[in-house]
Amino acid sequence: AQKVTQAQTEISVVEKEDVTLDCVYETRDTTYYLFWYKQPPSGELVFLIRRNSFDEQNEISGRYSWNFQKSTSSFNFTITASQVVDSAVYFCALSSSGGYQKVTFGTGTKLQVIP
Amino acid sequence: EPEVTQTPSHQVTQMGQEVILRCVPISNHLYFYWYRQILGQKVEFLVSFYNNEISEKSEIFDDQFSVERPDGSNFTLKIRSTKLEDSAMYFCASRPGTVLDTQYFGPGTRLTVL
Numbered sequence: 329a330q331k332v333t334q335a336q337t338e339i340s341v342v343e344k345e346d347v348t349l350d351c352v353y354e355t356r357d358t359t360y361y362l363f364w365y366k367q368p369p370s371g372e373l374v375f376l377i378r379r380n381s382f383d384e385q386n387e388i389s390g391r392y393s394w395n396f397q398k399s400t401s402s403f404n405f406t407i408t409a410s411q412v413v414d415s416a417v418y419f420c421a422l423s424s425s426g427g428y429q430k431v432t433f434g435t436g437t438k439l440q441v442i443p
Numbered sequence: 444e445p446e447v448t449q450t451p452s453h454q455v456t457q458m459g460q461e462v463i464l465r466c467v468p469i470s471n472h473l474y475f476y477w478y479r480q481i482l483g484q485k486v487e488f489l490v491s492f493y494n495n496e497i498s499e500k501s502e503i504f505d506d507q508f509s510v511e512r513p514d515g516s517n518f519t520l521k522i523r524s525t526k527l528e529d530s531a532m533y534f535c536a537s538r539p540g541t542v543l544d545t546q547y548f549g550p551g552t553r554l555t556v557l
Contacts, residue, residue, distance in 0.1 A: 361545070371532055372550045373486070380543070419486065423546075428474065428498045429538065431546060433486040 330355045332422050332434035340440045341410050349405040349437045351420030357381075362396065362403045363421040363431065373419070379403065380425065410441045445469040447549035449535050455555045456525055464520045464552045466535030472547075473540035475518045477510065479503065480532045480551075489533075492518065493540075525556045 331354040341347045353362065364376040377387065379396050387394045391408045407414055420434040448467045456462050468475050477489040490500040492510055507523045518537070522529055532553050536546040 363545075365548075371553065373534060373548045375545075375548070378545050421486075425543075428491040428493065429546065430476065430488040430491055430499060431478070431486075431536075432488065435485045 330357075330360075330422050330424075330432040332420050332432055334420055334434035334437050336437045337435070338438040338440070340442060343412060343441055343443050344409050346406060346408050347410050347439065347441075349407075349418050349420075349439070351403045351405065351434060353401050353403065353420070353422045355422060355424070357424045357426075359425040361423050361425055361429075363419075363423070364394065364403075364405050365419045365421060365433075367417040367419060367436070369416070376405075407439075410439075412441050412443050415439060415441045445547075447535055447537055447547050449533075449549040449552050451552060452550065453553045453555070455557065458527055458556055459524050462522050462525055462554065464522075464533050464535075464554065466518045466520070466537075466549055467516055468518055468535065468537030469539075469547055470516070471539060472537035474498075474538045474546075475510075475512070476536040476538075476546060477520045478534040478536065478548075480534065481528075482531065486534065489520075522554075525554075527556050530554060530556045 333352045360381045362379045366374040393406045395404045417436045419436045423429045423431045450465045475492040480486045491498045509521045532551045534551045535549040538546045
């Protein structure tokens with residue numbers, strides 16, 4: 329069975345602060361995908377990143393960066409210099425890379441960026 | 444860029460009524476999914492569909508749910524007799540079925556059961 333844990337339910341930061349959202353996962357698959365999605369108040373799921381389990385390189389995209397540590401089964405997400413528009417619920421998710429690839433989501437972290 | 448579309452964006456129904464949620468996956472995609480998100484909770488897998496049959500379903504997907512691909516473009520989720528607890532956002536997703544592919548999610552349909 330697959331499991332994704334996001335221990336932080338809600339985080340509040342002041343604009344321009346850096347913030348890290350934690351994600352820990354469990355899977356028996358040897359190859360798998362990890363994801364981060366943003367869900368703004370409008371409700372849609374905005375895809376942010378997919379990481380393959382065999383690629384442990386960290387990734388940076390603008391103010392966003394991701395730290396994948398296979399040894400600790402973690403896939404953390406950092407927003408640098410947060411902005412009010414970053415306020416949303418962020419979901420970490422996991423799927424196998426084979427088979428039907430259903431996605432297992434974490435419970436989400438609600439980020440509030442205060443101006 | 445191709446997108447998964449869902450209609451309607453918001454559906455209100457009375458308890459006990461049947462509802463059909465519609466999705467148009469991305470053309471040429473082979474795998475289709477429905478997920479559900481009760482307000483304030485996580486997104487949960489309901490069912491996957493491939494080659495015109497259900498390939499996997501969760502325990503949530505009981506006999507009151509059914510899925511269908513009635514033609515070459517639509518993918519529907521039917522709830523036979525809605526309950527209050529079916530109120531949720533329903534997301535459709537599709538993926539091409541190629542190496543290193545990924546699922547593309549639609550914008551969701553918010554279902555409100557009164």
